[in-house]
Amino acid sequence: MEIRPLSTHTGAEVLGVDLARPVADADRETMYRAFVERSVLVVRDQALRPQQLARAIELFGTILAQHNSRFAIPDCPQIHYVSNQDRYPDGRRYIPGEGWHTDHSNAARPPKATALHAVQLPDEGGDTQYANMAAAYEALPTAMKERIAPLIGIHVYQSSHSARKLMGLSDTDKERVPNAALHPLVRTHPENGARSIYINPIRIEGVLGLDHEEALPLLDDLLEHATAERFQYRHAWKSGDLVMWDNRCLLHKANGDYDMAQTRYLYRVMLQGDVPR
Template sequence: MQMRTLSGHTGVEVTGLDLREPPTQETVAALNTAFSDHSVLVIRDQHLSPPQVLAAVELFGAVFHQHNTKFALPECPQIHYISNQDFFPDGRRYIPGEGWHTDHSNDTRPPKATVLHAVQLPDRGGDTQFANMQAAYDALPERIRERIAPLIAIHVYQSTHSARKLMGLSEANKERVPNAVLHPITRTHPETGRKAIYINPIRIEGILGMDHKEALPLLDDLLEHATQPRFQYRHQWKPGDLTLWDNRCLLHKANGDYDHAQTRYLYRVMLQGSVPN
């Protein structure tokens, strides 16, 4: 097994590993350390069935049950699919992951990580961009850090302020998804102790005790700051990539800049997280 960093702050590539075979304890420890240190782990050249994906993902933690079961694989419902071949009821194409966000922050215990396994990809395009929210926090002026330190954001399934619209929930899913949860805007990573900006334009409805006229510009300013190119790693997918990223300290977004006559299809699994603090 070999590892190579992918940018100065985010991402490490792993080669020479076949997750169809059980790895040694030393290998599992090295993978988890690399994930904690680099926030994105890209394991190349994997060719895994859904049960094999589950076995590989569980090397990093317990599986989190995703909110919208519309995309669950019937034969393996803990795994969902990401595809450009789904459409909204009005006929518009649904591109999963558009717009900067962190996954399922509207849960009381948002998933610590998301894993995608590339099954079928277009010839070009469809990159995933990541913004390192720890590096962005470190670069904030001290006065801004002090301002946001006590702030609590209100997270919902679909923010009324979001330009991106999500696929609707079934009535059964609505019953098990919280109406609203509260999370700090400054989040401390439970493993590294590093602080990060924790925002989500798709999910945040507002800031507790703050008028929207003040809250929304502040959130916009934080997003603009955090998504500067200097804080980004852009992942160019290759067939067989198994990519794991840390939702606790990253934003990400998918790009729909490819030929939609070609299929983009990936398996998705999430891992259980803790209450943000």
């Protein structure tokens, strides 16, 4: 097994391991350490069925039930699919993952990690971009760090301020999916101690104790700063890639810049996280 960095601050690729076979404890620990240190782990050349993917991801934590069960794989509901072939009820194409966000932040314990496994890809395009929120936090002016240190974000399933609209939930899903959660705008990583900006444009409704006239410009400024190109790693997908990223210190977004006559289809799974602090 070999692990190589993919950028100066984010991303590491893993070569020479087959997650469909038993993985030695030492290799698992090495991969997980790279994940914590580099935030995005790219395991190349995998060919995993849903049940195999579930077993592989359980090397790194406990699988979390995802919010919208309409995307669940019938014979392995822990695994969902991500596809450009779904449409909203009004007929518009649904591009999952559009717009900067972190997954399921409306939960009291948002997922620590999300993993995607490429099954079918377009000939070109469809990259996933990641913004390193720890690096972005470190680059903030001291005055801004002090301003946001005590602030708490209000996270809901679908922010009324978001330009991107999520796919609707079934009545059953609405009963089990958390309605709202309060999380700090600056969270400390429980495993490496790094502090990072923790916002989510798709789910954050406001900031506790601030009116929208103050909160929304602040959130916009933080997002503009944090998603600057110097904090980004852009992943160009290859067939067989399994990519796992750290929701505790990253924003990510998918790009719909490819031929929609071609199918983009990936498996998705999440790992349980902890309460942001």
